[in-house]
Amino acid sequence: MAKVAAELQYSDEHEWVSRENGNVVSIGISAVATDALGDIVYVDLPEVGSAVTAGETCGEVESTKSVSDLYSPVTGEVTEINPVVIEDPALINNDPYGAGWLFKVAADSEGPLLSAEEYAAKNGGEL
Amino acid sequence: MTENYTALYEEHKKLGASFTDFGGWQMPLKYGSELAEHHAVRNSAGIFDLSHMGEVWVTGPDAAAFLDYALAGKISAMAVGKAKYSLICNEDGGIIDDLIVYRRPADAEGHHRFLVVPNAGNAKVVAEALAQRSGSAREGGFEVAVDDVSAATSLIAVQGPKAEEILLRLVPAAQHELVTGLKYYAAVEVSFLVGGASRNLLLARTGYTGEDGFEIFVENDDAAALWQSIVAIADEGELTPSGLASRDSLRLEAGMPLYGNELSLEGDPFAAGLGPVVALSKEGDFVGKAALAAKKEAGAGSTSGRKLVGLKGLGRRAGRGHYPVLKDGNVVGEVTSGQPSPTLGYPVAMAYVDVAYAEPGTALDIDLRGKAEPFEVVALPFYKRSK
Numbered sequence: 191m192a193k194v195a196a197e198l199q200y201s202d203e204h205e206w207v208s209r210e211n212g213n214v215v216s217i218g219i220s221a222v223a224t225d226a227l228g229d230i231v232y233v234d235l236p237e238v239g240s241a242v243t244a245g246e247t248c249g250e251v252e253s254t255k256s257v258s259d260l261y262s263p264v265t266g267e268v269t270e271i272n273p274v275v276i277e278d279p280a281l282i283n284n285d286p287y288g289a290g291w292l293f294k295v296a297a298d299s300e301g302p303l304l305s306a307e308e309y310a311a312k313n314g315g316e317l
Numbered sequence: 318m319t320e321n322y323t324a325l326y327e328e329h330k331k332l333g334a335s336f337t338d339f340g341g342w343q344m345p346l347k348y349g350s351e352l353a354e355h356h357a358v359r360n361s362a363g364i365f366d367l368s369h370m371g372e373v374w375v376t377g378p379d380a381a382a383f384l385d386y387a388l389a390g391k392i393s394a395m396a397v398g399k400a401k402y403s404l405i406c407n408e409d410g411g412i413i414d415d416l417i418v419y420r421r422p423a424d425a426e427g428h429h430r431f432l433v434v435p436n437a438g439n440a441k442v443v444a445e446a447l448a449q450r451s452g453s454a455r456e457g458g459f460e461v462a463v464d465d466v467s468a469a470t471s472l473i474a475v476q477g478p479k480a481e482e483i484l485l486r487l488v489p490a491a492q493h494e495l496v497t498g499l500k501y502y503a504a505v506e507v508s509f510l511v512g513g514a515s516r517n518l519l520l521a522r523t524g525y526t527g528e529d530g531f532e533i534f535v536e537n538d539d540a541a542a543l544w545q546s547i548v549a550i551a552d553e554g555e556l557t558p559s560g561l562a563s564r565d566s567l568r569l570e571a572g573m574p575l576y577g578n579e580l581s582l583e584g585d586p587f588a589a590g591l592g593p594v595v596a597l598s599k600e601g602d603f604v605g606k607a608a609l610a611a612k613k614e615a616g617a618g619s620t621s622g623r624k625l626v627g628l629k630g631l632g633r634r635a636g637r638g639h640y641p642v643l644k645d646g647n648v649v650g651e652v653t654s655g656q657p658s659p660t661l662g663y664p665v666a667m668a669y670v671d672v673a674y675a676e677p678g679t680a681l682d683i684d685l686r687g688k689a690e691p692f693e694v695v696a697l698p699f700y701k702r703s704k
Binding site: 280 | 350
């Protein structure tokens with residue numbers, strides 16, 4: 191069963207949010223989502239400096255079988271993207287909560303977020 | 318829709334498969350990584366459960382003449398032991414299914430025997446169409462029996478460059494030449510060791526992956542033991558259980574049409590590049606002949622209508638089924654299958670495009686959710702194994 195990292199918060203669209211310094215958050219997608227997608231082969235991330243809005247699409251995640259929109263779980267400005275996953279999207283499958291992180295945002299506000307317990311209960315993940 | 322489970326369902330669960338519905342069957346989508354399974358088949362070998370496919374025996378003194386009438390190919394010209402790819406069409410020339418026909422030795426009474434293998438979702442329809450055509454087709458009907466054994470029959474495929482080597486470990490030495498001497502698109506009865514017992518099974522050198530490989534027909538009762546025997550004799554890493562996700566990416570690279578994507582009742586064989594499968598010159602009438610002759614006469618797939626082509630992506634993003642194909646912003650076709658090619662490293666797609674844009678080298682775009690991405694028409698298949 192797909193792992194749900196206990197220390198993170200989650201959106202209904204399967205993104206996770208990790209608080210860094212001040213209002214900066216790191217964002218990735220959950221193992222529940224990467225399992226469902228299959229092997230990820232391409233990822234399209236928002237540009238550094240662009241504005242993202244909680245609950246709205248800001249990129250794409252493409253697997254061998256399908257393509258999914260990437261939603262931002264927070265509202266703010268993109269401060270950094272993970273260049274490594276663009277070159278090696280398989281990292282998103284292999285280490286979704288670590289090296290497979292996607293982008294960082296200086297967040298003004300957050301969309302509705304779930305605790306790890308709530309997310310796992312809803313999506314069948316394992317804490 | 319009815320949920321059907323193959324005799325190997327428990328084996329798949331043991332191997333940690335995730336499942337998908339395919340043609341009314343719960344089938345393994347993948348066991349781990351579908352990319353790893355894909356590469357395993359290209360580089361070593363994979364084992365697939367294809368028990369959802371149909372098996373219909375056509376037996377009797379008129380069996381060959383009957384299949385000439387019921388199918389688009391000239392089945393009576395087949396040699397015993399051979400397999401042939403064919404189509405079953407309706408009166409309008411629409412494709413009911415694509416299928417493989419195996420000609421088996423005549424039975425003790427001298428009756429011709431053919432095994433017809435339709436696709437999972439179409440197995441019932443094909444069996445019913447054959448039964449119906451055998452009775453009412455011509456004056457007095459055909460002296461032939463149509464026996465749908467799909468429910469009792471499992472099918473296991475071993476595909477990849479190491480497939481032969483792996484199978485040889487399952488058959489006694491005295492039978493090795495039957496396996497090594499088996500030609501592509503042919504089948505033979507071979508004695509297999511299945512769970513310690515010897516079983517005479519039909520072994521076909523056919524497949525749907527673009528690799529060398531085999532398909533083994535086995536009764537449901539023996540299916541799990543055969544599966545376990547094959548998995549057990551292969552050393553670690555040589556043989557990878559592979560699901561439908563990798564099967565789809567493999568067949569797409571090999572340029573093989575999939576019923577429901579490239580082939581349909583509305584489609585026509587000439588547009589799909591299957592003109593050579595339609596034997597318009599064979600003796601006598603066959604179902605769909607008049608309509609198919611008219612389509613050919615009208616230049617379907619060559620000078621009129623649309624044609625199935627391969628598209629190679631110049632960027633990294635893949636086209637998917639039903640996405641529009643564009644030329645200078647105008648819709649000139651539609652994608653039927655598309656995804657990133659694991660073997661080739663770029664996106665590939667099959668699409669029907671207006672014949673004016675079907676020449677290899679033609680620059681086209683696929684409308685990827687609102688953005689036009691560049692693709693180029695290329696000859697099919699995308700991937701061909703080196704022999």
